[in-house]
Amino acid sequence: MLEELVRAIADMEEELALQLVRDFVSGGGDPQQVLDACRDAMDLVGKRFEAGEYFLPELMLAGDLLEQISAIVKPLLVGGPQASVKTAGTVLIGTVHGDLHDIGKNIVVFMLEVSGYNVIDLGIDVPVEDFVDKVRELKPPVLALSGFLTLAFDSMKETIDALSDAGLRDSLKIMIGGGQVDEAVRSYTNADAFGLNAMDAVSLCRQWLAA
């Protein structure tokens, strides 16, 4: 049944997947196993996306389906919904100052959340000091800087420089994404990595936060 569930999610068969989940838990199945199946399914979706077989709408639909499934099974976990807050790690994210674009960032936030990360989103046009203050306060292992405009590359650089000056850089992994980021921009901004899409962001977090 769980294999069937993984397949149904990965193949975007929404109704079937939800029915399988309901049947499984009402038959006394372990809700944690359902969440594990969700993760396996999302891995498959991610692979298909990277292979060019799936596109952005499939990522978002799979993410939405995962949210619906979580809503069904999380209250059933031993210890109640609170017990489910077994986060894979915290990611601080925001669009750098001077840039108001948020579509790409919001997709990254969504995909990180459905992949189990605790995401703190500072929004758009975020001043350098706000990033520094929040990193100091929350000590997240990962910071994700987003920006679409070319001016955002300077803002990313300023933000990362300020984190270094504040002595907060060493304990932090920083990824950048949006617009035309590439290796040249990564090196210009001194980020640790760049991502071209939301699945890259998830993969980077998995690499960095693999406990």
Add this chain to the structure above:
Amino acid sequence: MTGQRLTIIGERINPGFKSTKELFEKDDLSGIQELARRQAAAGADYLNVNIGSRALYDKAFMKEVIQAIQDVVNLPLSFDFPNVDVQAVCLETYDIEKASGRKPIVNSISETRWDMLELLSIRPFKVILMASERLEDGVGRANKFSAEVALVAKRMTEKLISGHGLSADDIFVDVSISALSSDTEGLLHMAIEGIKAISNDPSMRGVHLSGGLSNIVQQLPAKAADGSDLKSQIERAFITLAMPYGFDTVLGTPWKQYEPLAPDSPVLAQFQQIISARGVDAMRLVRKLYRG
């Protein structure tokens, strides 16, 4: 609509295109020149120039690229950087004689970077105005409604004409054409309604309405469910809905076909459904375009 033709700002000199990125990486100026010629031959009215992040730290290269392009085509250029320093280099390098006396375009200015108008001290230019954001109480905000788009477009246009000596013909209002593949908030709907609202405003007469059309098909497959060219049909669906309201300029690829679709086109009907939908419902409809 027969007889009408969109003004085309050729978009290909931009590292967002893989083949162009390679040219920049190899400092292949003759390759860039070839790209300029090819766009001119295909009917471009302007050529947009974007060399990516390198513009921020390699001003000499920026200059060389502009000079190389102007050596082979006489089209006016559009400089695509939201940054005063880079624009200053571009405007100083620009040789208006080589463009038969025609002004360049600064792409782009918005209320949040209004100080870029100080560049007018270098030379007169036309301007692309980003109407997708606005300044409110000193803070930049992304527009989510067509009324906001129309209002900020009007506010900027009035200032440019009364305060900076530009004419309506010097102004291109960019309504910001979002990617269909992630439009869960109705931003394409906002763009089209924004175009309608601006075209209904008599004080905006003569102002051009423009947008970067290639963005609309980002992250979508090449083919529709029936095997036809999905990307081209989506671009043309936007044109079909926007052109009757005065959308007259496209930042795009000159050899693409930028013409309205037939009224009974299935993709046109699906496109209209998608832009009326929101959230995952919109994503479900987008998926239908290529999965059937």
